[in-house]
Amino acid sequence: MSDARAAILARLRSSGSGGPLPDLDTAVLERRHWSAAERVQRLRQGMASVHTEFLEARPEDWPAVLRAFCEREGLRTLLFGPATEAGHRLVEAMAGSPTALRPYDAPVETFKTELFQSVDAGFTTTVGGVAETGGLLLEPGPREPRLLSLVPPLHLALLPTSTLHDTLWSAIRALGWGQAPPPNALMISGPSKTADIEQTLAYGVHGPKRLVVILVHDLPGTPA
Amino acid sequence: MHGETDMNEGGPSGRFAPSASPLVHPHGVTERSPATPSDPSFRASATRALGDAQLRANFRRAMDGLMAKRAAQFPDPGDLQALRDLGTAVRARSLLRLPELLEQLEASCARNGIRVHWAETCDQANAIVLGLLKAKGATRVVKGKSMVSEEMHLNAFLEAHGIESLESDLGEYIIQLDHETPSHIIMPAIHKNKGQIARQFSQKIKDATYTEDVDELTALARKVLRQKFLEADAGLSGVNFAVAETGTLCLVENEGNGRMSTHVPPLHIAVMGLEKVVARLEDVAPLYALLTRSATGQPATTYLNLISGPRAKDEMDGPREVHLVILDNGRSRIYGDPQLQATLRCIRCGACMNHCPVYTRVGGHAYEAVYPGPIGTILTPQMEGVGRRHDLIHGSSLCGACSEVCPVEIPIPDILVRLRREATHADAGSKVAGKGTGQTMTEDLAWRAWAAVLKRPRLYRLSAWFATRFRGLIPGGMPLLKAWTMSRTTPLPAPRSLQERIRKGGLPHV
Amino acid sequence: MNAATPTKAYFYGTCLVDLFFPDAGMAGIQLLQRAGVEVVFPEGQTCCGQPAYNCGFFEEARAVARTQVALFPQDLPVILPSGSCAGMMKHHYPDLFRGQPEEAAVRAFSARVYELTQFLVDVLDVKLEDLGQPVKVTWHSSCHALRDLGLKGQPQALIGQLAHVELAPLARERECCGFGGTFSVRHPEISGAMACDKAEDALATGASVVLSTDGGCLLNVKGVLEAQAAPLRVQHIAEFLWERTHAR
Numbered sequence: 001m002s003d004a005r006a007a008i009l010a011r012l013r014s015s016g017s018g019g020p021l022p023d024l025d026t027a028v029l030e031r032r033h034w035s036a037a038e039r040v041q042r043l044r045q046g047m048a049s050v051h052t053e054f055l056e057a058r059p060e061d062w063p064a065v066l067r068a069f070c071e072r073e074g075l076r077t078l079l080f081g082p083a084t085e086a087g088h089r090l091v092e093a094m095a096g097s098p099t100a101l102r103p104y105d106a107p108v109e110t111f112k113t114e115l116f117q118s119v120d121a122g123f124t125t126t127v128g129g130v131a132e133t134g135g136l137l138l139e140p141g142p143r144e145p146r147l148l149s150l151v152p153p154l155h156l157a158l159l160p161t162s163t164l165h166d167t168l169w170s171a172i173r174a175l176g177w178g179q180a181p182p183p184n185a186l187m188i189s190g191p192s193k194t195a196d197i198e199q200t201l202a203y204g205v206h207g208p209k210r211l212v213v214i215l216v217h218d219l220p221g222t223p224a
Numbered sequence: 225m226h227g228e229t230d231m232n233e234g235g236p237s238g239r240f241a242p243s244a245s246p247l248v249h250p251h252g253v254t255e256r257s258p259a260t261p262s263d264p265s266f267r268a269s270a271t272r273a274l275g276d277a278q279l280r281a282n283f284r285r286a287m288d289g290l291m292a293k294r295a296a297q298f299p300d301p302g303d304l305q306a307l308r309d310l311g312t313a314v315r316a317r318s319l320l321r322l323p324e325l326l327e328q329l330e331a332s333c334a335r336n337g338i339r340v341h342w343a344e345t346c347d348q349a350n351a352i353v354l355g356l357l358k359a360k361g362a363t364r365v366v367k368g369k370s371m372v373s374e375e376m377h378l379n380a381f382l383e384a385h386g387i388e389s390l391e392s393d394l395g396e397y398i399i400q401l402d403h404e405t406p407s408h409i410i411m412p413a414i415h416k417n418k419g420q421i422a423r424q425f426s427q428k429i430k431d432a433t434y435t436e437d438v439d440e441l442t443a444l445a446r447k448v449l450r451q452k453f454l455e456a457d458a459g460l461s462g463v464n465f466a467v468a469e470t471g472t473l474c475l476v477e478n479e480g481n482g483r484m485s486t487h488v489p490p491l492h493i494a495v496m497g498l499e500k501v502v503a504r505l506e507d508v509a510p511l512y513a514l515l516t517r518s519a520t521g522q523p524a525t526t527y528l529n530l531i532s533g534p535r536a537k538d539e540m541d542g543p544r545e546v547h548l549v550i551l552d553n554g555r556s557r558i559y560g561d562p563q564l565q566a567t568l569r570c571i572r573c574g575a576c577m578n579h580c581p582v583y584t585r586v587g588g589h590a591y592e593a594v595y596p597g598p599i600g601t602i603l604t605p606q607m608e609g610v611g612r613r614h615d616l617i618h619g620s621s622l623c624g625a626c627s628e629v630c631p632v633e634i635p636i637p638d639i640l641v642r643l644r645r646e647a648t649h650a651d652a653g654s655k656v657a658g659k660g661t662g663q664t665m666t667e668d669l670a671w672r673a674w675a676a677v678l679k680r681p682r683l684y685r686l687s688a689w690f691a692t693r694f695r696g697l698i699p700g701g702m703p704l705l706k707a708w709t710m711s712r713t714t715p716l717p718a719p720r721s722l723q724e725r726i727r728k729g730g731l732p733h734v
Numbered sequence: 735m736n737a738a739t740p741t742k743a744y745f746y747g748t749c750l751v752d753l754f755f756p757d758a759g760m761a762g763i764q765l766l767q768r769a770g771v772e773v774v775f776p777e778g779q780t781c782c783g784q785p786a787y788n789c790g791f792f793e794e795a796r797a798v799a800r801t802q803v804a805l806f807p808q809d810l811p812v813i814l815p816s817g818s819c820a821g822m823m824k825h826h827y828p829d830l831f832r833g834q835p836e837e838a839a840v841r842a843f844s845a846r847v848y849e850l851t852q853f854l855v856d857v858l859d860v861k862l863e864d865l866g867q868p869v870k871v872t873w874h875s876s877c878h879a880l881r882d883l884g885l886k887g888q889p890q891a892l893i894g895q896l897a898h899v900e901l902a903p904l905a906r907e908r909e910c911c912g913f914g915g916t917f918s919v920r921h922p923e924i925s926g927a928m929a930c931d932k933a934e935d936a937l938a939t940g941a942s943v944v945l946s947t948d949g950g951c952l953l954n955v956k957g958v959l960e961a962q963a964a965p966l967r968v969q970h971i972a973e974f975l976w977e978r979t980h981a982r
């Protein structure tokens with residue numbers, strides 16, 4: 001509808017709207033700073049308040065922590081992206097586990113029904129976290145597809161404590177999403193939830209019913 | 225949640241009965257306004273709603289909870305004001321550069337593989353959506369929450385063309401089952417209680433048994449809707465913010481149905497009002513902070529979903545095609561007025577309705593409009609015509625609770641006053657839809673007479689003399705007094721006016 | 735009072751106080767006089783023009799407002815016993831006269847406008863001595879006093895100075911009473927529902943008096959309380975303060 005385009009733009013341009021642009025005073029965002037330990041604390045508090053669960057791990061043992069969790073929970077299948085470094089370590093660690101690793105390495109159309117109906121959990125990495133409100137930052141893509149963190153009823157996410165940002169605003173700037181945004185980027189604070197029935201909170205309405213963060217304490221001096 | 229968001233994440237639960245009060249509202253709830261049947265009548269609908277004690281209790285409880293939750297998110301008034309100033313500046317800058325940003329958005333989207341379509345009217349927008357669906361042979365559509373699609377009456381349009389258009393936001397799903405419209409822009413089913421939803425699910429969902437357990441009801445919907453996501457040929461969504469520089473569509477939600485609708489089906493169509501654009505991705509951060517806190521008192525929603533393209537060549541999932549439909553529907557006309565342009569700053573958080581004493585009492589359906597509450601009272605008349613929605617423009621006590629909490633500082637009372645003027649005066653140069661069509665000779669004459677008296681102190685003095693001397697004789701049946709006395713006694717002037725006392729006795733002395 | 739405190743001020747009665755609450759007007763004048771302010775009460779006062787302004791009848795509002803501004807030529811504070819009318823004169827007059835020949839003069843006038851309690855607290859810093867019997871009161875903030883004028887607790891501060899007065903806050907102190915000028919007659923059902931809720935809230939406090947600084951709110955709440963024969967009266971804050979603090 002190029003006619004519509006031209007007509008709309010002409011109307012907007014003919015409004016005579018203009019004048020100096022108001023300044024953007026971002027001081028209120030800039031002054032939010034926390035120490036590394038406080039960032040971890042804030043993130044945990046924020047996410048736990050919306051039912052996110054946490055597993056504690058060290059850089060060297062997170063695959064074992066994850067395996068123990070899967071087996072404790074009796075997960076039958078764990079979907080993951082095989083091409084990441086974390087994926088490689090997962091493959092090693094899960095050898096012989098009753099929880100079967102299922103690589104997400106083919107177009108979704110080839111296994112959509114299986115994805116919706118018989119995958120117990122999905123594992124993803126993250127590209128960071130947001131301390132202020134508590135949230136994970138994800139860049140789904142070829143190596144970790146978009147639905148990995150959405151369709152399985154349990155989402156397991158790997159979060160090194162060294163990757164936490166103070167705010168969403170500082171994260172967007174640090175990750176360069178404003179320059180070269182990935183096709184999809186996400187901030188996730190907890191499992192899927194709703195309160196559309198009488199304002200009563202219920203979890204797991206469409207997406208994951210549980211979000212479990214494997215918090216990898218990779219900062220010097222932080223407790224494992 | 226949503227304006228284009230589903231952020232509803234609840235508040236204090238538990239049922240609540242209307243309080244037993246010594247002050248039972250005395251007015252007759254059967255009173256109807258004299259509007260003609262073809263015109264929407266806020267007064268008539270509001271009056272019906274006021275008679276529904278359960279509805280009033282539901283809204284009061286929900287709004288009380290939402291106000292408390294919002295307040296808890298803004299403990300520091302200085303930070304709140306700084307954030308509002310920033311949010312307002314972001315939106316105001318975006319509007320000042322609107323035509324340029326829309327073109328930039330289109331180019332950035334194109335670069336990302338998102339195709340942009342323009343629609344001046346809802347009919348055009350519907351036709352575009354239908355065309356895209358038909359081109360793919362799509363017959364099953366799942367929808368994320370979108371108020372713009374409500375403006376378009378898209379569901380009805382698609383159903384009429386043989387396409388299933390299923391709302392997947394839980395609240396929207398609930399009201400769609402009953403062929404209702406949203407009563408709140410963030411919490412569409414807020415007017416319904418658990419019992420009603422339980423009955424509805426047991427009757428309308430196959431194999432469902434009756435339960436009032438919210439987790440079980442939610443699980444029921446999950447089961448139905450996940451199958452729908454799996455089978456859908458296309459997903460439709462709104463847009464909370466569109467970023468011009470990066471060609472990014474931002475969706476804010478709690479449920480995940482927005483991500484399901486935009487990432488599972490092979491085709492994603494997003495619809496947005498043309499005002500939704502911002503310049504840079506980092507501009508989204510303060511708006512998001514304001515949106516989630518103002519709407520439902522959440523520091524963040526479950527998901528902030530930034531979509532900057534369809535499935536890339538090496539990706540395993542995501543839609544093959546993403547389209548963005550930019551809708552005008554009267555917005556460019558609103559844009560043309562420097563004062564009214566502030567209407568377009570709105571980020572659809574719903575805080576104005578949560579804090580509105582009128583909305584709280586009558587609920588969203590009474591407004592007979594897509595957008596209820598304070599923002600609706602300024603937006604709807606500008607879209608539909610100020611004369612046609614004259615009762616809506618006056619459906620406010622101008623108390624200012626809305627503008628006090630508005631995260632982007634829209635001066636709603638000032639705009640209402642301006643629209644009241646537009647409705648009754650056809651000013652040359654005004655671009656307001658329906659200007660002057662609410663004019664009546666009665667009101668014109670009344671205000672002229674009012675001014676004629678009050679600009680002449682002697683006439684005022686004479687009127688005051690009569691009012692005080694004959695104060696007991698004011699006829700209760702006078703038109704305005706009749707309305708006043710529906711709930712109140714007749715106001716009784718003092719035996720002598722202040723001015724008369726001072727004239728006769730001089731100023732008091734201490 | 736320090737040296738910079740004004741010793742002379744205008745008093746603007748407002749139409750509602752003039753006709754319905756003249757005692758409040760008298761009391762307001764006396765409160766100012768007692769604080770050492772010489773009060774000037776110009777003749778010719780009618781109405782600030784707010785009803786017409788709020789309905790969009792700007793020319794009519796302006797015609798009335800013009801005559802009122804002219805009554806206050808000297809550079810003296812203009813004190814009103816009404817948050818709503820003060821808000822109109824202070825914040826909406828500049829908009830109403832934008833682009834008019836008198837704009838500058840009106841702006842200068844608007845800058846001199848105060849609501850009574852605002853002036854008593856912020857400018858005069860009055861100290862009150864309570865001579866009355868113990869009483870429990872509640873306070874209704876008028877919306878325009880709160881939001882147009884930006885009143886920030888001045889009335890409550892004055893009430894707080896009274897040793898024998900207990901202030902029981904409303905549960906929804908910041909919520910509109912439903913008056914809204916013509917709103918009360920254009921949408922009488924909604925307005926009535928709001929007014930009834932306000933009266934119910936006031937009753938629940940156990941107070942015997944509802945105080946406010948606005949004639950409109952007072953008339954509205956009074957009308958409902960009377961219709962319900964409720965054991966609660968309304969009073970303008972000026973009248974209440976004066977009654978309790980002057981030796982008879």
